[in-house]
Amino acid sequence: MRSGWKLLAGAAVLCAAPPLVHAAAAQATIDMSQAPVLGPPPALHLPPVQTTTLSNGLKLYVVEMHEVPVVQFVLSVPGGGRRDDSTLGLASFTANMLDEGADTLDAFGISSQAEYLGATLGTGADWDDMVVSLKVPRRNLKPALDLMGDVALRPTFKATEVARQRDLRLAAILQQRDQPGTMASLAFNALVFPAGHPYHNSLGGDSASTAGLDSAMVRAFYRRVFVPRGATLVVTGDLTLAEARRAAEAEFGAWTGTAPAPVAAAPAVPTAPTAVYLVDKPGAAQSVISIGGPGVERSNPDYAAIQVMNTILGGSFSSRLNQNLRETKGYSYGAGSGFSYRPLPGPFSASAAVRTDVTDSSLIEFFKELRGLRDSAVTPVELQRAKSYLALGLAGDFETTSQMAGQIEQLVTFGLPLDYYNGYVPKIMAVTVADVQRVARTYLRPDRVRVVVVGDVAKIRPGIEALHLGPVSVRDLYGNEVTR
Amino acid sequence: MFTRRLFQAAALLAVTALPAPAQAPAIHVPYVMDTLPNGLTLIIHEDHSAPLVTVDTWYHVGSGDEKPGRTGFAHLFEHLMFMGSEHAQYPAFDRLLEAAGADNNGSTTEDRTNYYEAGPSNALPLMLWLDADRMGYLLPTMDAAKVDLQRDVVKNERRQSYDNQPYGLAGETIGHMLYPPDHPYYWPVIGSMADLSAASLDDVKAFFRKFYAPNNATIVVAGNVRADSVKALVRGYFGSIPRGPAITRSDPPAFSLPRDTMAVLEDRVQLPRLYYAWHSVKGTADDDPALSALAYILAGTKNARLTRPLVYTTQLATSVRAFQDGSRLDGMFEIVATARPGKSLPELQTVIDRELARIATDGPSRREVDQAYNSIESDFLGTLERVMRKADRLNAYYYEWGQPDFFAQDLARARAVTPADIQRVARRYLGGHRVVLSIVPQGKTELAATLGVQP
Numbered sequence: 001m002r003s004g005w006k007l008l009a010g011a012a013v014l015c016a017a018p019p020l021v022h023a024a025a026a027q028a029t030i031d032m033s034q035a036p037v038l039g040p041p042p043a044l045h046l047p048p049v050q051t052t053t054l055s056n057g058l059k060l061y062v063v064e065m066h067e068v069p070v071v072q073f074v075l076s077v078p079g080g081g082r083r084d085d086s087t088l089g090l091a092s093f094t095a096n097m098l099d100e101g102a103d104t105l106d107a108f109g110i111s112s113q114a115e116y117l118g119a120t121l122g123t124g125a126d127w128d129d130m131v132v133s134l135k136v137p138r139r140n141l142k143p144a145l146d147l148m149g150d151v152a153l154r155p156t157f158k159a160t161e162v163a164r165q166r167d168l169r170l171a172a173i174l175q176q177r178d179q180p181g182t183m184a185s186l187a188f189n190a191l192v193f194p195a196g197h198p199y200h201n202s203l204g205g206d207s208a209s210t211a212g213l214d215s216a217m218v219r220a221f222y223r224r225v226f227v228p229r230g231a232t233l234v235v236t237g238d239l240t241l242a243e244a245r246r247a248a249e250a251e252f253g254a255w256t257g258t259a260p261a262p263v264a265a266a267p268a269v270p271t272a273p274t275a276v277y278l279v280d281k282p283g284a285a286q287s288v289i290s291i292g293g294p295g296v297e298r299s300n301p302d303y304a305a306i307q308v309m310n311t312i313l314g315g316s317f318s319s320r321l322n323q324n325l326r327e328t329k330g331y332s333y334g335a336g337s338g339f340s341y342r343p344l345p346g347p348f349s350a351s352a353a354v355r356t357d358v359t360d361s362s363l364i365e366f367f368k369e370l371r372g373l374r375d376s377a378v379t380p381v382e383l384q385r386a387k388s389y390l391a392l393g394l395a396g397d398f399e400t401t402s403q404m405a406g407q408i409e410q411l412v413t414f415g416l417p418l419d420y421y422n423g424y425v426p427k428i429m430a431v432t433v434a435d436v437q438r439v440a441r442t443y444l445r446p447d448r449v450r451v452v453v454v455g456d457v458a459k460i461r462p463g464i465e466a467l468h469l470g471p472v473s474v475r476d477l478y479g480n481e482v483t484r
Numbered sequence: 485m486f487t488r489r490l491f492q493a494a495a496l497l498a499v500t501a502l503p504a505p506a507q508a509p510a511i512h513v514p515y516v517m518d519t520l521p522n523g524l525t526l527i528i529h530e531d532h533s534a535p536l537v538t539v540d541t542w543y544h545v546g547s548g549d550e551k552p553g554r555t556g557f558a559h560l561f562e563h564l565m566f567m568g569s570e571h572a573q574y575p576a577f578d579r580l581l582e583a584a585g586a587d588n589n590g591s592t593t594e595d596r597t598n599y600y601e602a603g604p605s606n607a608l609p610l611m612l613w614l615d616a617d618r619m620g621y622l623l624p625t626m627d628a629a630k631v632d633l634q635r636d637v638v639k640n641e642r643r644q645s646y647d648n649q650p651y652g653l654a655g656e657t658i659g660h661m662l663y664p665p666d667h668p669y670y671w672p673v674i675g676s677m678a679d680l681s682a683a684s685l686d687d688v689k690a691f692f693r694k695f696y697a698p699n700n701a702t703i704v705v706a707g708n709v710r711a712d713s714v715k716a717l718v719r720g721y722f723g724s725i726p727r728g729p730a731i732t733r734s735d736p737p738a739f740s741l742p743r744d745t746m747a748v749l750e751d752r753v754q755l756p757r758l759y760y761a762w763h764s765v766k767g768t769a770d771d772d773p774a775l776s777a778l779a780y781i782l783a784g785t786k787n788a789r790l791t792r793p794l795v796y797t798t799q800l801a802t803s804v805r806a807f808q809d810g811s812r813l814d815g816m817f818e819i820v821a822t823a824r825p826g827k828s829l830p831e832l833q834t835v836i837d838r839e840l841a842r843i844a845t846d847g848p849s850r851r852e853v854d855q856a857y858n859s860i861e862s863d864f865l866g867t868l869e870r871v872m873r874k875a876d877r878l879n880a881y882y883y884e885w886g887q888p889d890f891f892a893q894d895l896a897r898a899r900a901v902t903p904a905d906i907q908r909v910a911r912r913y914l915g916g917h918r919v920v921l922s923i924v925p926q927g928k929t930e931l932a933a934t935l936g937v938q939p
Binding site for chain 2: 035038039040041042043044067069107108116118119120135167168170171177178281282283284285323327332333353354355385386389391393398401402
């Protein structure tokens with residue numbers, strides 16, 4: 001079946017595949033007793049990624065998509081949270097400051113000019129990159145791109161604006177205590193990754209690091225990382241390679257700078273026997289559970305098998321965790337699992353928000369499912385469903401200019417070839433029952449996981465202790481021990 | 485809107501010049517329509533730009549159609565539509581779609597219930613078969629155990645999305661304060677725990693027979709398909725499902741808020757939050773576009789009338805939002821602002837009330853109005869990029885306006901708004917009585933708002 005999927009390197013646009021509704025359907029009434037037999041899936045013709053390099057070394061990736069007259073530009077420099085060093089949150093704060101004043105415009109001028117042009121201008125940082133993005137009707141590309149250029153290349157970082165955004169961020173950090181899901185995620189990462197590892201902290205930093213931010217620090221960080229060497233500009237939408245190149249050269253061609261030093265190596269992530277960490281949220285209506293540990297890097301050769309295994313475990317509605325905790329037991333609104341793929345191994349976690357009085361029972365089910373995938377082989381039907389879900393669902397990930405730009409960004413960040421998706425479907429479809437069990441045994445380690453539960457500790461502690469999963473301690477939302 | 489689950493899963497167009505075109509661009513999403521003898525309405529939109537299809541079904545029933553003592557039922561019922569039907573027994577629905585590479589979900593509002601499947605275009609017959617089976621043959625396999633299970637799931641949904649969320653009870657509280665008790669928007673779509681507990685298998689059967697008939701549904705099929713083939717398929721799968729009784733839905737009671745009302749809730753939150761709500765107009769009312777533009781001008785950007793002074797100049801607030809919620813039957817206008825640490829809600833009120841008075845007196849500038857429009861127009865282009873979003877709009881426009889391709893007209897409505905219109909609606913609606921809700925940290929009622937001074 002799935003041989004119809006291929007990438008045509010020469011196709012210029014996302015083409016129409018022939019519709020596949022058959023003449024047999026024209027009969028008056030259709031027999032309801034059997035599910036219809038489907039025709040072969042339509043071919044996915046992804047348009048080619050065209051590349052070129054500007055005079056200053058900035059790499060340009062262009063995908064032409066001409067259906068709707070919009071254009072997306074995504075500029076990405078290797079200056080993410082892994083470069084925060086001792087000032088946690090510095091990369092993400094610097095990204096946040098880019099559109100708070102640039103060239104002759106203040107924050108209000110940037111915001112109202114962008115909106116007046118019908119443009120969406122965004123800035124942000126992840127662990128590896130700082131990003132400035134623009135989406136705009138094609139007709140307004142020139143003035144909108146000038147605005148993007150100001151924000152990316154001529155930010156002012158005025159002291160008053162830095163102070164204002166710093167105080168807003170301090171308030172947002174305070175509000176993390178309101179959100180049980182956020183609390184679980186903060187504590188989980190702090191407990192899985194050792195201090196000194198970039199993933200130990202939130203990308204947004206903490207209140208101590210944020211309180212110390214000033215204009216000089218932000219400007220110095222920006223100067224260090226915001227250079228064309230090593231940066232990428234992804235352009236998708238309604239313009240040609242030549243148009244994109246001309247526009248990019250005019251806006252970004254004169255940009256210079258010296259490439260920053262490589263990021264420091266991250267410390268090793270040790271694992272330890274399973275332990276349980278409770279974060280107190282008195283009166284909580286539910287307990288938020290997060291179970292897991294260090295996962296894998298994106299370049300891991302087991303990637304396809306891990307994706308299939310996780311789809312079965314908790315990556316789809318029919319997955320075992322969701323079927324069990326939601327559809328069989330009624331403990332939760334939904335349960336799932338996932339591997340966070342980053343250049344360094346990100347976390348693996350399985351999670352759900354469950355009714356307070358079944359917190360312990362839910363933990364039993366989580367561990368049953370984690371062990372189940374290691375101890376017994378999945379059924380061929382389950383395997384086939386998971387593989388098809390991943391392989392056939394691929395087409396939906398490339399529909400819009402934003403989705404397309406995001407996919408290319410990922411390929412570049414992970415150092416994957418631009419024709420990577422040529423080989424994606426065969427890799428997924430080649431995964432076997434034995435592969436799934438092998439990667440479950442390798443990467444799901446129920447005896448060596450962190451179990452974080454955010455909930456009403458007085459109510460849930462006795463039941464959890466009785467499970468003897470491992471030592472139980474009470475922590476704050478940053479994973480620090482709370483003395484009782 | 486309340487969705488069933490956590491998992492998430494080229495139009496012909498010509499656009500005239502931005503910014504500030506003389507008139508709205510002519511955006512068309514071409515479609516063909518078919519009405520089956522049993523009353524089912526079918527709308528087909530061909531888009532061959534990607535090998536995808538979306539089937540989007542709207543049943544014209546929502547929480548506004550619920551009976552007293554059964555709030556939350558329309559949404560609970562939505563969950564039951566995934567629990568199997570006579571020929572596609574549980575859990576075939578999700579399993580077959582996943583095996584075809586397709587996603588699906590459902591959602592319920594006060595006014596309608598939506599179900600969609602989206603995936604590779606060869607999966608269309610499967611999507612239609614599953615939808616037809618649950619429209620025609622849901623009850624033979626329905627039982628109390630399924631109702632009990634999804635009742636638990638929905639209660640968990642309520643806990644997760646409302647009870648265990650900061651400020652989670654704001655919407656429910658405002659509905660109770662703004663609307664009279666017999667108004668269909670008085671109670672929340674998610675319903676109360678007690679009413680969810682009371683829902684029975686008999687309720688499920690009666691609700692299905694009354695509302696889940698082909699004559700109360702509209703199906704949009706959009707994507708890489710041919711209209712004639714889709715018509716034949718839909719007639720084949722749905723044609724034999726019997727028409728249901730005619731449904732009469734009564735208009736909501738006309739009302740106006742007799743006086744300003746105020747409430748204070750204590751919650752497990754760090755910062756106090758202020759809510760203002762006014763009774764406004766439904767989505768198809770003449771004043772809806774001006775109210776939407778007003779909301780944008782008040783809080784849509786950093787430079788907006790409320791954002792700039794509250795978040796930037798005085799730094800009294802961490803955030804402020806404003807929106808016109810024009811639903812099918814009625815509407816409200818809302819402003820929501822969160823105080824910075826150490827600030828109280830009356831301090832925010834002073835600034836908000838001053839700015840509301842200012843816009844009611846002087847109106848906005850032409851530039852502010854053009855900016856609001858340009859932003860809306862860009863959102864339209866974004867909708868056109870996704871088959872699934874186009875399908876949903878076609879269904880919404882047909883339901884609200886009786887015309888699926890209402891894109892150009894809808895944009896023209898937004899384009900026609902003048903500064904004088906915005907000044908007028910600010911005066912008329914925001915000058916009327918309002919609901920003032922404060923949600924404050926536990927034990928900090930001294931931070932709460934006062935009734936304030938009318939603009």
